[in-house]
Amino acid sequence: MLPPGLMISAPASGTGKTTLMLGLLGAFRAQGLAVHPFKSGPDYIDPGFHRAASGRFSVNLDTWAMQEGLLGNLLDRSEGADLVLAEGSMGLFDGVAKPGATGNGSSADITAKAGWPVVLILDVSGQAQTAAAVAMGFGQMRDDVELAGVVLNQVASPRHEMLLREGMKQAGIPVFGALPRRKNVSMPERHLGLVQAEDQTDLYRTIEEATAFINEHIDLDALRTAAKPTNRLTGDVTKTPPPGQxxxxxxxxxxxxxxxxxxxxxxxxxxxxxxxxxxxxxxxxxxxxxxxxxxxxxxxxxxxxxxxxxxxxxxxxxxxxxxxxxxxxxxxxxxxxxxxxxxxxxxxxxxxxxxxxxxxxxxxxxxxxxxxxxxxxxxxxxxxxxxxxxxxxxxxxxxxxxxxxxxxxxxxxxxxxxxxxxxxxxxxxxxxxxxx
CATH class of the missing domain: 3.40.50.880 (Class I glutamine amidotransferase (GATase) domain)
Known part of the structure; x- marks a missing residue:
């Protein structure tokens, strides 16, 4: 059996997925857990950050470009780990209009195939109970995609958090934690997205700060309990031949x-x-x-x-x-x-x-x-x-x-x-x- 896993996703880019992902990897690693990371979609940068935070190689999973056999082969790399965490790309359901190899490239496609519930991080700036309606929509969009719960990000005050939690309670959606507004753990940006791991001299300090931030504000036990076993995917693996010996x-x-x-x-x-x-x-x-x-x-x-x-x-x-x-x-x-x-x-x-x-x-x-x-x-x-x-x-x-x-x-x-x-x-x- 492959280890249980979760997909860390959001309604859109720029809502805090990477900070949450790196903090979770660091926090669970500090507990002595072997956490295997993945990245959904065509991203060459985030896997390097994942490796720095978890100590394990991270690879991309892509339903538009990869056949089922290749996806299964990559998922099998998590064997022996205690937990799988996959970081989504863009919004959870965002993909191309026409399916490719096994899907449209969305994080939701990977979630459905792997059997992972979704932890949705929500930027709740400028809203309160309405955030629960947003989360409900994500939970109801696809029958084969399960919403495990949410992490509230950019929470302005204790009163703001109370209203948000009340809305989620009424909607029956678990809240794994609330992250107050804080800029010093956000990842620096560049014109092609995040800075490469090799390029960031203070990467490990950033990971340490993210880990402490997540440890302080996230219920790690509840989040881990929400994970479900990773499905085994089978099929032929078409190997792209090496260009030379x-x-x-x-x-x-x-x-x-x-x-x-x-x-x-x-x-x-x-x-x-x-x-x-x-x-x-x-x-x-x-x-x-x-x-x-x-x-x-x-x-x-x-x-x-x-x-x-x-x-x-x-x-x-x-x-x-x-x-x-x-x-x-x-x-x-x-x-x-x-x-x-x-x-x-x-x-x-x-x-x-x-x-x-x-x-x-x-x-x-x-x-x-x-x-x-x-x-x-x-x-x-x-x-x-x-x-x-x-x-x-x-x-x-x-x-x-x-x-x-x-x-x-x-x-x-x-x-x-x-x-x-x-x-x-x-x-x-x-x-x-x-x-x-």
Whole structure:
């Protein structure tokens, strides 16, 4: 039997899910419990925070991109833990209009499949008993989604809390705790969401503060008691083949957006991961047979990348005989140039003709389905990949051969096709899995 679990969710983004999640992970860990974290949806950042707080690897669960077998395989990683906590994305029921692999990508889909009750954190600013009506709606929206109870956030005063609790009592909804207004444990933000775990020097202090805050205001025993056993999901697991036997993987604060389950799958299939740091002007391992540049924040480090001559020269040499692939930020770094938000042009590696600009910002966000036009690493033309795109860069030039035919979650063509030149290739979407 897999351990009991809960989904930590909310009506919307920005309501305190991550602070609650990190505080709960820290508080239960301090009690000596092994708590296994998950993240619902396509998020590359929160799992790093989860790991820091819990001491256990966190991976993404995504019903739009993942088949049932892969979801089950990832849920099985919780075996042996005392408790599972999953952090939702956006609002509980938010997803795309058309279902994907096994659902529409919402946290509610994951909740229903895993069998986890929902702990709903509510920002109760500006309301009292009305908050109970909001919670009731969440409890009644889907028959296969169970509301365990709520955590009240941004409570203004004891009188405010009393009114809120009275409304919840009348509605028959348990209250696991009330969090007063307090800013010093909120997570810092950046233009692409939360700061990366590697980027935040005071992360552990923040986790300690969140843990103390949650310990003080949440009934941990009641919340744990509300958890229910995790369902076992079965089915074939389609394994995305590793791009090579020995994979040189760029890894530093500029290149870290890669899904952990993908790297783990490559290792399980016998591949070796050889990390290196472009920001430290390191070259890919000469013994590697492929180089992979993940996404991240190259625009924040464009000057250092432009000055990293050892990295740039050796990557060009590498690409003469072996494949090099970049995702989003890695793709931009492989291009001719990157223009930062101040309009300064920085020369990049030049393996591709791509020129991108942050001076002309435009948000690109959403799931992507890509059918390869040409081979990509060990995947042949015609293979269909599922991924996710999120960036604010604008393409100024993209003269190379399109890599794939790319569509969004509604099946509409998108212009960001990726590109290829010789053995170098790149995409704006981050690979999650293969479509079946």
């Amino acid at each position: 020995r994979i040189a993987l760029a890894r530093d604060v500029a290149f870290s957006f890669v899904y952990p389950h993908l790297i783990d799958s490559w290792r399980a299939q016998g591949a070796e991961i050889l990390p290196f740091s472009p920001l430290a002007d390191e070259a890919p391992d000469a013994s590697a047979d492929v180089c992979w540049l993940p996404g991240g924040y190259p625009e924040l480090h464009a000057g250092r990348l432009a000055a990293a001559q050892n990295f740039r020269n050796n990557l060009k040499t590498f690409a003469q005989t072996r494949p090099v692939h970049g995702e989003c930020g890695g793709y931009m770094a492989m291009g001719e140039a990157l223009i930062d938000k101040e309009g300064v042009r920085h020369e990049m590696v030049g393996l591709l003709g791509l020129v991108t600009s942050y001076a002309k910002r435009k948000m690109h966000l959403g799931y992507r389905m890509a059918e390869l036009n040409i081979p990509l690493a060990n995947m042949q033309p015609g293979r269909v990949l599922r991924g996710h795109e999120f960036h604010y860069s604008t393409i100024l030039e993209q003269p190379d051969t399109p890599l794939a035919t790319v569509r969004d979650a509604n099946g509409e063509l998108v212009p960001e096709t990726g590109s290829v030149r010789g053995l170098a290739s790149g995409t704006f979407f981050h690979l999650i899995s293969e479509a079946v």
